[in-house]
Each structure stands twice: as structure tokens, then as C-alpha cells.
Amino acid sequence: MEHHVIGGCKSGGCGTAPDKLAHLPDHIRLKVQDHPCFSEEAHHYFARMHVAVAPACNIQCNYCNRKYDCSNESRPGVVSEVLSPDQAIRKVLAVAAEIPQLSVLGIAGPGDPLANPARTFETFRQLAEKAPDIKLCVSTNGLRLPEFADEIARHNIDHVTITINCVDPQIGAQIYPWIFWQNQRIRGVEAARILIEQQQQGLEMLVARGVLVKINSVMIPGINDRHLAEVSKIVKAKGAFLHNVIPLIAEAEHGTYFGLMGQRSPEARELQALQDECAGDMAMMRHCRQCRADAVGLLGEDRGAEFTLDKIAEREFDLAAATAHRREIKAGLLAQMQARRAPAQPAAQTINFMPKPTLRPVLMAVAAKHGLVGEHFGHAREFLVYEASATGVRFVGHRKADLYCTGEDSCGEGESRLDRILQALAGCEAVLCARIGYEPWSKLEAAGIHPNAEHAMEEIETAVAAVYAEMRAAGKLGRTARDQKVA
Amino acid sequence: MALAITSACVNCWACADVCPNQAIAADSPVFSIDPLRCTECVGDHADPQCAAICPVECAIVDELGDPLNPPGSLTGIPVARLIELGLLRGTAMP
Numbered sequence: 001m002e003h004h005v006i007g008g009c010k011s012g013g014c015g016t017a018p019d020k021l022a023h024l025p026d027h028i029r030l031k032v033q034d035h036p037c038f039s040e041e042a043h044h045y046f047a048r049m050h051v052a053v054a055p056a057c058n059i060q061c062n063y064c065n066r067k068y069d070c071s072n073e074s075r076p077g078v079v080s081e082v083l084s085p086d087q088a089i090r091k092v093l094a095v096a097a098e099i100p101q102l103s104v105l106g107i108a109g110p111g112d113p114l115a116n117p118a119r120t121f122e123t124f125r126q127l128a129e130k131a132p133d134i135k136l137c138v139s140t141n142g143l144r145l146p147e148f149a150d151e152i153a154r155h156n157i158d159h160v161t162i163t164i165n166c167v168d169p170q171i172g173a174q175i176y177p178w179i180f181w182q183n184q185r186i187r188g189v190e191a192a193r194i195l196i197e198q199q200q201q202g203l204e205m206l207v208a209r210g211v212l213v214k215i216n217s218v219m220i221p222g223i224n225d226r227h228l229a230e231v232s233k234i235v236k237a238k239g240a241f242l243h244n245v246i247p248l249i250a251e252a253e254h255g256t257y258f259g260l261m262g263q264r265s266p267e268a269r270e271l272q273a274l275q276d277e278c279a280g281d282m283a284m285m286r287h288c289r290q291c292r293a294d295a296v297g298l299l300g301e302d303r304g305a306e307f308t309l310d311k312i313a314e315r316e317f318d319l320a321a322a323t324a325h326r327r328e329i330k331a332g333l334l335a336q337m338q339a340r341r342a343p344a345q346p347a348a349q350t351i352n353f354m355p356k357p358t359l360r361p362v363l364m365a366v367a368a369k370h371g372l373v374g375e376h377f378g379h380a381r382e383f384l385v386y387e388a389s390a391t392g393v394r395f396v397g398h399r400k401a402d403l404y405c406t407g408e409d410s411c412g413e414g415e416s417r418l419d420r421i422l423q424a425l426a427g428c429e430a431v432l433c434a435r436i437g438y439e440p441w442s443k444l445e446a447a448g449i450h451p452n453a454e455h456a457m458e459e460i461e462t463a464v465a466a467v468y469a470e471m472r473a474a475g476k477l478g479r480t481a482r483d484q485k486v487a
Numbered sequence: 488m489a490l491a492i493t494s495a496c497v498n499c500w501a502c503a504d505v506c507p508n509q510a511i512a513a514d515s516p517v518f519s520i521d522p523l524r525c526t527e528c529v530g531d532h533a534d535p536q537c538a539a540i541c542p543v544e545c546a547i548v549d550e551l552g553d554p555l556n557p558p559g560s561l562t563g564i565p566v567a568r569l570i571e572l573g574l575l576r577g578t579a580m581p
Contacts, residue, residue: 056501066497066542111499177563180540183532257562
């Protein structure tokens, strides 16, 4: 039997070991340490916002419907109001004055930022002038990336995300029905071929210019799920920093091609298996919340509704004071992160010489707040999922408590919120939270998910490791079915 | 000779950015085309640019009111499926 010597964490993206960025050169660590979308650790502390200044798009994706806008929806491509660059800057400054943890401004749509170059770059130019401490970030489909690589570098935009779903035009033709290219709408395999060529060339050009590139890939079962491991290898070889495989969101009511044609979304376990497969090749991002193109706040906590144009119209803010306040708060947060990293992390440590790891791994869900087991079960809008095993504790993903929608009345389908949470937690054996009511407690137990509020306000990894140890002591871990068969 | 924008428009700006004649402007409730400026791109491009980039079916129409991008032509969703889902009336559509 193969003896697992665990060294996988050297890629830096497979666990929650707080110092997982340790392998990176200092200048890159400095770039990502406060970027919530590029550093799993940072996302517990720092906030980002997107401004919707880029409504136009130059390609069609089968998972996108440009007609959709619902304020209850939380997913990419959806916004409530499109802003001009001037309005966007006003909004950023208003948010930056009230949320001093704001470290990143991203432009992500609702169309493609590089299909709106004048509005996109004007927004970045103005912000660099008025709040130079805020990092600039852009997400693109990549079609016009080679054309703008120099301009991106010139504007000091040092985080770029490219959505790359394939490197094979035959697969691309099943994802992209058309592109707008050189004054024509081009369809089918030819369209996909051009898009892929531009994406790959754009990736190379950005890496050559020292820009950090994250690749997003949408996992579409039956179309590109078996192809993404190859995509991962290729983009890593070209110098991408991080790969973020995200699940397809396809519901008929979204009106997308995939939604209406009955294309299914991947299950949580399928997504995790693919992420694990890709992780052998590069750093994987697992904390993505697939946010809206106008999201505001910490990941998983959208405060956009507090900063609509009409709400910020009358607000006055002192630019210099806000900047100074941000500097102070951020220094405090970085110190806090540093302090949490400092002590040895027995739970997250890899163990090199385990006697045969026959204890089975267990998935646990955590109602988290600020990196702790800090949320009341009933208040949790999402659960972080950790895998505990004989070799340690690692973060493997998150599950939404309200699947993609928070509008209970308008969007509910008759099943209760608790039922939906039970479905979302499928595969987890325990759920850790700060507190929990009697009704959810009994329902969770009946569903075979052990509720646990005994580790309230503890560090997540420590708490998960402790529960795993309790399960072990209670003889609940036994040996895996496979081991028993082999024996 | 001019094209026009219907209420199907989602105000995404794509057409206004690519029009060679600056004939398209943000308007209420949807973008509009100035018929005096619109040339349907004859002499500039093989295809009218607004219709070539527009992401929404039936938003750009010709002088007869016929859509340059009829139902199903951009999303690839078969017309029969659109009718079945009640998203399109089953008569008089191309």
C-alpha cells in the first residue's frame, strides 16, 4: 500500500495553513497579503468592492444571460445599477470612508471590462489619483487582453483574473456561441479558437509584465470537467499564480442557455474532487464566493445595498482622514494576521510519518466569523467546509446556506431554509457553530450531521482538529471501507 | 435607411461603442438610434456593427421592424424550446 508522505502544501493553495504563502517571493507576498480574492487568509480580514462600469460584452457565454437583474441574486454578471466612472469613484470613496478594511477595487462587469476600455481605465486612473492605497484589479474573458496588456501594466493593475474554461476549440464551441471580433460576429469552433488564442497570448503577456494572474474556470459537467486538469497544467506552466475552479450556476429561471437546456451544475463533492486533481499542479483557490459585479465588503458578505447612488448622494467625506484611518486599520489587520501565523499550528501541520493513515477523513461544516467558529447556526449565510484526516485539517470549500438567492419570499420554492441547508451540507458529518437552536439541532442529528457548539469562538482549524480527535476517541473513525476490503 | 432599437434592449452600451457614425445614444427607457446618422454601416463594415455585437435577440430591427437577430439566433436555444417554456409565442416568428 502506498505510503502517503504529505508534501502537497508546498504549492501553497491546498490548505488553510496561514503561512501557505510562505513559498512565494517577498514582492509577491506583499502584493497578495491583503487581497481577499488572491489570498485565502486575507479574505477573513480585508474587503473588496466591484464597480459596475463595464456593461458591454464582446462574447456570449452559455452560462450568462445579459437580461437578468435581481437584487437578491448573488452571482457573477448580475448588477443593480451601472455607473459612470465619476459615479463609480464617488461610490468607492464613500465605501472606503466607511469600510476601512477596503483594500481592493475590482472591475468585473457586468460585461467585460476590456470591452469597455475607456470607462474601465478612466475609473482606475481617477482612483489611483484619489486613493492610491487601494489595489486595482480587473477580470476579463481575455478576448482583448493582448491589445491592453501594456495599458494594464501602465495603470499599475497588478491583479488580473482571466476566465479560461478550455484550451480546446471543440470544447469552447459548446461554451461560447459567438464572439465579436474585428467588426464581425463569429460563431462556433472558429470563435472559440480565436478566444482561446487571445486568452493564452494575454496570459503570457501579463506574466511577462510582472502582473499577477489568477485563472477562473467554470466547471461544466459533461463539457469541460475532464478537460480542466489539462487547463490547470497549461496555465500554471505559463506562469498563472492561482487557479480558481468554480461551479457552474445554471437554473432555468436565470434564462441562460445552460439553465434552459437542463445542463446540470456540479455537486460539491465533484467540484472538490476536481480541485484536488488540479491542486497537484498549482495553487488552487477554494474560497471564491462567485460574487456580483457590484459586490461590496468582505467575501460572502455583500453590503452593496448600503451604497447605492441615492444613498451616497448626500454623504460628505474627508479624503485625507479616511486614507489615514485606512492605513491605521490595515496595519492593525496585517499585524493581527502576523500574530495568528506566529505560533506553531499543530492542527494544520503536515505530519510526515504517520503510521498507515487508516483513519478515514471527515468533512465538517463551520459557521465562521472572522476566522473563528463564531457564527450562530441560524445566522450563517454560508458554511466553510474543512476536511479533517490523519494528516491534518484543510479548507476544501464553502457551501451557501441560501443557494444563490436571499429573497425568501420571492424566490423560495416551498422548502424551508433549514431543508436547503441540510441539502447544502450533504457529505458533512459535523457542523461547528457558536450557538444553535433546538429545532435545527434535532433536524441535523436526524440527517446524520452532528451539531457541535462546544468550540464557540475557537480558531477554526484547532476546533475541527479537536472534534476529529473526539470522533477518533469515540471510535467513530474506524478504518475506511476500502481498507477493510484490502485487509 | 436606418436601424432602430426596441424595448428588448438592456442598455449595455456595446452598440454605442462600436457605431462608426455615433448614431447611437443612451436614452430612456432604452438606447436609441438617430435615423439621420445611421447608415446601417454601408461603406464602413460588412455588417451593421450594432447588430453584430448586440447580445439580445430582437433588440435591433430594420425599417420593416424585422429583427436582425431573431429568437434563438444568439443564444442557440431552439425556438421550439423557447415556445415550450412560454418565453416566445408560437406564432408568426421566423
